[in-house]
Amino acid sequence: xxxxxxxxxxxxxxxxxxxxxxxxxxxxxxxxxxxxxxxxxxxxxxxxxxxxxxxxxxxxxxxxxxxxxxxxxxxxxxxxxxxxxxxxxxxxxxxxxxxxxxxxxxxxxxxxxxxxxxxxxxxxxxxxxxxxxxxxxxxxxxxxxxxxxxxxxxxxxxxxxxxxxxxxxxxxxxxxxxxxxxxxxxxxxxxxxxxxxxxxxxxxxxxxxxxxxxxxxxxxxxxxxxxxxxxxxxxxxxxxxxxxxxxxxxxxxxxxxxxxxxxxxxxxxxxxxxxxxxxxxxxxxxxxxxxxxxxxxxxxxxxxxxxxxxxxxxxxxxxxxxxxxxxxxxxxxxxxxxxxxxxxxxxxxxxxxxxxxxxxxxxxxxxxxxxxxxxxxxxxxxxxxxxxxxxxxxxxxxxxxxxxxxxxxxxxxxxxxxxxxxxxxxxxxxxxxxxxxxxxxxxxxxxxxxxxxxxxxxxxxxxxxxxxxxxxxxxxxxxxxxxxxxxxxxxxxxxxxxxxxxxxxxxxxxxxxxxxxxxxxx
Ligand SMILES: N[C@@H](Cc1ccccc1)C(=O)O
Ligand SMILES: CCCCCC(=O)O
Ligand SMILES: [Zn+2]
Ligand SMILES: [Zn+2]
Numbered sequence: 001x002x003x004x005x006x007x008x009x010x011x012x013x014x015x016x017x018x019x020x021x022x023x024x025x026x027x028x029x030x031x032x033x034x035x036x037x038x039x040x041x042x043x044x045x046x047x048x049x050x051x052x053x054x055x056x057x058x059x060x061x062x063x064x065x066x067x068x069x070x071x072x073x074x075x076x077x078x079x080x081x082x083x084x085x086x087x088x089x090x091x092x093x094x095x096x097x098x099x100x101x102x103x104x105x106x107x108x109x110x111x112x113x114x115x116x117x118x119x120x121x122x123x124x125x126x127x128x129x130x131x132x133x134x135x136x137x138x139x140x141x142x143x144x145x146x147x148x149x150x151x152x153x154x155x156x157x158x159x160x161x162x163x164x165x166x167x168x169x170x171x172x173x174x175x176x177x178x179x180x181x182x183x184x185x186x187x188x189x190x191x192x193x194x195x196x197x198x199x200x201x202x203x204x205x206x207x208x209x210x211x212x213x214x215x216x217x218x219x220x221x222x223x224x225x226x227x228x229x230x231x232x233x234x235x236x237x238x239x240x241x242x243x244x245x246x247x248x249x250x251x252x253x254x255x256x257x258x259x260x261x262x263x264x265x266x267x268x269x270x271x272x273x274x275x276x277x278x279x280x281x282x283x284x285x286x287x288x289x290x291x292x293x294x295x296x297x298x299x300x301x302x303x304x305x306x307x308x309x310x311x312x313x314x315x316x317x318x319x320x321x322x323x324x325x326x327x328x329x330x331x332x333x334x335x336x337x338x339x340x341x342x343x344x345x346x347x348x349x350x351x352x353x354x355x356x357x358x359x360x361x362x363x364x365x366x367x368x369x370x371x372x373x374x375x376x377x378x379x380x381x382x383x384x385x386x387x388x389x390x391x392x393x394x395x396x397x398x399x400x401x402x403x404x405x406x407x408x409x410x411x412x413x414x415x416x417x418x419x420x421x422x423x424x425x426x427x428x429x430x431x432x433x434x435x436x437x438x439x440x441x442x443x444x445x446x447x448x449x450x451x452x453x454x455x456x457x458x459x460x461x462x463x464x465x466x467x468x469x470x471x472x473x474x475x476x477x478x479x480x481x482x483x484x485x486x487x488x489x490x491x492x493x494x495x496x497x498x499x500x501x502x503x504x505x506x507x508x509x510x511x512x513x514x515x516x517x518x519x520x521x522x
Contacts, residue, residue: 026333034317034329054505055192057437057498067184067497068167068490070102072160074176075169081143081209092120092206095142103183105190117222120206121215126186128199128508134231135199136426136507137223137461138500139216139454140178141208141236144171151484165489172488174481175236177496178469179204185500197508201228208454211410216454223461230462232426234503237449237467240434240441242474244347245316247324250442252316253434255427256449256467258308259456260350261382261414263391266375266407267291267399273365273372280370285363288374291399292358295378298398300354300391304342305335307384308417308448309351313338315445347478350450354383354391377409381450384414415456418465420446426464429506436506437470437499451481470499 004012059067077098079091096116100107107114111127120142128135147157147170154161160169171177182202189196201223205215238256245252269284269291304310310331317328327334342348349355356378363374380391388411396406420427431444449467458465471492480486 030326030330030333034326055189055194055501057188057501059188059494059497063188064490064494067180067494068162070184071172071177071180071488071493072162072167072169073098073102074180075160075167075171076158078158079143079171079206080146081207082146084207084210084213087143087207087210089120092142095120095206096122099183103187105187106183109190111195115222118206118214118218121219122202122204123219123222124202126196126200126202128196130197131199133198133508133510134229135201136231137201137203137233137458138182138503139203139205139219139233139235139458140182141175141205141212141215141454142179143206143209143215144174144176145209145482146170147486153485157486162490165491166487167490167493168485168487170486172486172493173469173471173477174486175208175469177471177488177493178236181493181496181500185497185504188497188501189504194505196504198231200504200507201230203454205454212454212457216457220457220461228461230458230464231507232424232429232464232466233455233458233462234426234430235453235455235465235467236469237451237453237455238447239469239471239473239477240438242472244473244475247321248316248319248442250319251438251440251472252319253430253438253441253444253468253470254312254447255430255444257311257418257420257446258384258415259449259452259467260354260384261386261388261412262452263380263382263388263411264409265378265380265392265395266409267378268373268375268405268407269403270373270405271370274370276368276370284371284374287401287403288361288363288376291401291404292361292376292378294398294400295356295395296358299356300380300383300386300394302336302339302343302352303354303383303385304339304352305331307414308446309384310335311420312445312447316443319443347450350381351448352383354386355381355450357381381452382414384417384448387413412456415465416459416463418463424464425511426466429503430466430468433499433503433506434470436502437495438472470496 077091077094078088079095080088106112106124113125115123117123149156152168154163154168157170160167203216203219205212205219207213207215237259238254240251240253242251267288269288271280271284313328313331317325320328327338331338339352343352358376359379360377364371382388382391392408399406434441434444453467455465455467471488
């Protein structure tokens, strides 16, 4: 220091003080955002409804047996979708008579209209006593993805076998639990002479797993032709996460306010067939395999923090203990650090970037014939901060091989982000109902549905589209989706029905009182 000229010493002191000032300022901002982050808006304590008695979701032992057996019967109907034009239509056709038999009150109520749409989908219109109240909609899907016995703990994925308190079967989580849960909640309310004030629709699509073009699309078009506008729509797509988000102790209800986009590409390479005894330097299989490997080895760029995923972590910040709470409340600063951690597992990596999944590969005709062609399908689920066009441009640049033909089978951009503020009616109802049925849930936060759902077809009927099933979801549940040992505990299913039983009643109030107001019993 002494060796420096007075002028240099002055500059150095200025720099040091400047750095200190900047550090202090940064610290103030970081701590202010952490500790001033609004605690998760808790639902109103007791939700008063004008002049109506509230019916508690207390189901008799007989009713609990009944709802369990009804779900099992639905699982046993193998309503499998293989492709848009390849479904088990026999089972789909049986589903209508089945629910008519299981839900007599729903099908006989004078104020409920049932319609079959697109041959195998179902639309119920439940006419409320107060036509002034804007209707809402609950949707779910009847169809399931295929399942075969190898790898399952039970003999038959469609047996609905009950074991250790769980009902096993394809569709127990995705999504017959919601189909049967919605109808059973309504059935139990009707048996208690309940008539809703606010009208609502129930839409049960029969081809969600293959895009929904014949079910949900037609239901939405029919309601649009009737001029229907919805106060909110609730579909599958997210859960009550327990032990899934590292660093959070209490269960967190994540309500997906958007869903990723998707693009399904078909890659192909053609070449001249010939005798395998005199092979060319490269075959179509080798060329395509190399292109696919490039896609897998060069994941899409991290966009973490540029979409609504940051809302989720900021809303959850108070649930984290120090120092994670500081990181979550300051993603503007720590997003790169957090994304490195999140990309370690498939489910959270799906929040960080557009995902790349090579799902089909067909090539070759015989072991001694040079393959005339090689074909592959790659399924991308697009991060909310990216578009179909941007993804396709990156795919083209990554493959960088004119011998590989790239075709788009289907594509749609990420969905709009639904409202998430204290004034949003649906959100108020969800918070209240979650508090009613899952009092140990520590927070309710917005999220992204990493898969795609039928709800994306209803954007012309409302902008308040939410994806959430009130089922506690643990780390070992994700692989069950479209995978092995799909199962739901009897307790979880009963609570799902209880949630829907409450949701219908809680949706009956006029408009939620100002948020954070004190609510009181009647
Ligand atoms: N829900 C399924 C099927 C689906 C695919 C693409 C669009 C819509 C639905 C999925 O997310 O994979
Ligand atoms: C939880 C994500 C659900 C995606 C929609 C489906 O696979 O039916
Ligand atoms: Zn599915
Ligand atoms: Zn589903």
